[in-house]
Amino acid sequence: MRAMPTMQPASIIETLTAKLQRFGPVSADEKNALSEALDRVDEYPPGTAFVIEGSSPSTSCLIAEGFAGRVRFLPGGERQILAFHVAGDFCDLHSFVLPKMDHAIQALTHCQVAKFPHSALVEISEKFPRLSRALWWDTAVDAAVHREWLIGLGRRTSYERIAHLYCEMFLRLKAIGRTEDGTFSLSVTQEDLGDAVGLTPVHVNRMLKQLREAGVVSVIRDKVTILSMPALRKAARFDAAYLAGRILEEDL
């Protein structure tokens, strides 16, 4: 793994405030409060479950760099991936108001994770109601993504689901400057993909083949290249509205 420069807290806060401004204005005082709320930045190698199911975290995690997933297991061992999170995302901000984690959070690549103690978030919510609403908004956008995934699992074909996931990840990664033309890196196995879209790895592979043969996307190891965005959107029946809080205006 190539060396990764540690993200500076200042730049993390910069990115975070830029994002929260999609909800509403963020004052200098509020920005400062966020800065002070950032306790530390931890690093995790890929595979680490850095938030455990059933735990009661006393901090919330913001991904500064890397790629993480929310995962849950059924008694029988089946796994469901509930969401993917990229740099700039809070991945368990809801644990600030929910007493127990109903799922784990796992680093899928090497991750840098900024920690915000709940005690500091309480202070923010006491002093800066508008900023508090902005954080609430962030968790509401996560819920909107959950709903879109519900529609996918409930009513989209397997082909559409894979296409939809690629659409979503492309636009989210583009918004944070992690794409080059139509290419982005998605370091997950086909088994991970299957656990996200409710399919077996074998069937994911077949649908990938179909997407490849239709000339829509090309996947080479972890590099995904979208050959035709209109074709991909159509294949996925994709409507970006639900991602308003996570992507660029012009991509909506």
Next chain:
Amino acid sequence: MRAMPTMQPASIIETLTAKLQRFGPVSADEKNALSEALDRVDEYPPGTAFVIEGSSPSTSCLIAEGFAGRVRFLPGGERQILAFHVAGDFCDLHSFVLPKMDHAIQALTHCQVAKFPHSALVEISEKFPRLSRALWWDTAVDAAVHREWLIGLGRRTSYERIAHLYCEMFLRLKAIGRTEDGTFSLSVTQEDLGDAVGLTPVHVNRMLKQLREAGVVSVIRDKVTILSMPALRKAARFDAAYLAGRILEEDL
């Protein structure tokens, strides 16, 4: 339809504060603020979509009486039910922080709906940060239910999904006193059920037959009777933890 006495605002607020106390204490001032935030109570006959997809509501809705669903349609006409809401539930509190509804809300039975203007909620969030966090918590519990449904659609068998839905609805209705022994009323068609659990109505019917023949539940018109809760829980691989905010302690 038999006449339904209109719920008194005072008793609605009583029920709401009781629920929010699961998150933390609610002071007399806070309770009073909630009372003043309740603008009016509207009634809707079954089938009414009283919140429209794509709209930007200026109020949030609390179900005072009845049964409602969150629904979304795909371009092809497929429908997915994203959540069910019973008396005492906010069904679109997230619209307070999210600019646009990504789904509609539909009355499934006759509903009485209490309306809280967003302007009043802004005031609450400015003056009562703790109460504001309690409302945030309520939306976070909704998100936890979304996640449980994601697991169902992604990884549970069709048989388990139906059993799981009955488990969830039974415990939620029991918590608000809408059950008699093991019986509750669920006024939805098998098609609605299918749109909630990602199946065709025909297949829902078959799974219902299996549940019946296994002696687990009996369904007569809208009356669902759970013949063996342990068997139902087992069939659903049900773990109530995610419902902590919606059900009684002793049912966890």
Next chain:
DNA sequence: CGCGACCTTGACTAGATTCAAAAGTGGTGG
């Protein structure tokens, strides 16, 4: 009484899983 909405069932089809095997990829240590 007859109509429409919903439920129920059977026969057939399509989509996804399971099982199995082979080939590719990257990392490790001798």
Next chain:
DNA sequence: CCACCACTTTTGAATCTAGTCAAGGTCGCG
């Protein structure tokens, strides 16, 4: 440096689950 190993990808064949199509039955209501 290369042989080996674990993991992942790819493909085929058989099986099973859920969907589709179609017909009859039940219930409540005008």
